[in-house]
Amino acid sequence: MKKLILTTLSAALVLGMSACADKSSSSVSMDEQELNSKAAPIVTEEELGLRDENLYTEEGVAPIKADFNRPAPGQAQRFERSYENAPPLIPHSVDGLLPITKNNNACLGCHMPEVAPSVKATPIPPTHFMDFRTQKKLDHLAQQRFNCSQCHVPQANVKPLVENKFTAGYRSGEEKKKSNLIDTLNEGVR
Ligand code: HEC
Ligand code: HEC
Numbered sequence: 001m002k003k004l005i006l007t008t009l010s011a012a013l014v015l016g017m018s019a020c021a022d023k024s025s026s027s028v029s030m031d032e033q034e035l036n037s038k039a040a041p042i043v044t045e046e047e048l049g050l051r052d053e054n055l056y057t058e059e060g061v062a063p064i065k066a067d068f069n070r071p072a073p074g075q076a077q078r079f080e081r082s083y084e085n086a087p088p089l090i091p092h093s094v095d096g097l098l099p100i101t102k103n104n105n106a107c108l109g110c111h112m113p114e115v116a117p118s119v120k121a122t123p124i125p126p127t128h129f130m131d132f133r134t135q136k137k138l139d140h141l142a143q144q145r146f147n148c149s150q151c152h153v154p155q156a157n158v159k160p161l162v163e164n165k166f167t168a169g170y171r172s173g174e175e176k177k178k179s180n181l182i183d184t185l186n187e188g189v190r
Contacts, residue, residue: 050161066156069093073110074120079155083168084175085184087151088122094154100147107148108141126182 046054053061070076076092097106110116116123128145129138170176 064158066158068154068156070155078122078177080176081168081170081179083166084170085179085181086168088179090149090152090154094149098149098154100149105146105148111148112141122178125179127179127185130182 046056049055051061053059070091070093073092078091079089081088100107110119110121111124113123115121124141124145126137128142129140130136130142131138132142174180
């Protein structure tokens with residue numbers, strides 16, 4: 001089974017629908033003929049995927065060169081949020097800061113709310129000091145938020161393989177620069 005015919009599913013759907021509308025077998029085979037006559041896009045298994053290599057060989061496959069070179073913390077320009085209340089992208093270099101380990105989380109040294117203003121970093125927001133199961137405020141960072149880079153990602157200068165046509169909508173321009181999730185979390189709930 002080396003060939004994947006992408007139209008199989010839609011053909012089945014069209015045939016199924018027309019079979020409901022008209023039970024006569026001749027109309028079903030007419031549709032079938034019409035569908036088969038249109039050149040169905042055939043993508044072989046070897047060609048699937050976004051890299052220009054046979055998927056069954058690793059020859060000639062190398063990771064793209066990603067340039068993670070960014071200005072040091074304090075020198076970087078913040079990115080606009082990808083959408084309202086998206087986790088902000090890390091705009092500065094993370095050299096020597098990652099990986100975060102149990103005993104070493106350098107991010108806290110600048111981003112904890114009590115230190116952030118003095119180094120001009122964005123303070124970790126109130127949502128990260130909350131237990132969402134009990135809906136209660138905590139007096140410490142929630143464990144679920146300890147591994148910052150699970151949600152906040154550094155940026156590399158690479159060309160996307162697929163053009164992204166997503167455009168974010170913001171209720172006001174403000175949300176391009178900061179989050180307000182703590183205020184909008186229960187919108188429509190109570
Ligand atoms: C030496 C201090 C320092 C350290 C350490 C640091 N940051 Fe930052 N961070 C900053 C500053 C300052 C900014 C604001 C941009 C700038 O001036 O470079 C910032 C910006 C950010 C932003 C963007 C915030 C926004 O409002 O858009 C994110 C996300 C972030 N840092 C995450 C991290 C993570 C994750 C780590 C740990 C891997 C980390 N930072 C470590 C100082 C630091
Ligand atoms: C589970 C995912 C997750 C983890 C882990 C996480 N964050 Fe966030 N962070 C978010 C999301 C989502 C937002 C935007 C909504 C909000 O404010 O909660 C955010 C917002 C932020 C902001 C922007 C605050 C503002 O006022 O605009 C900063 C700064 C930040 N996080 C820092 C951190 C740091 C530092 C860590 C690690 C100690 C961390 N985050 C861990 C998901 C996460």
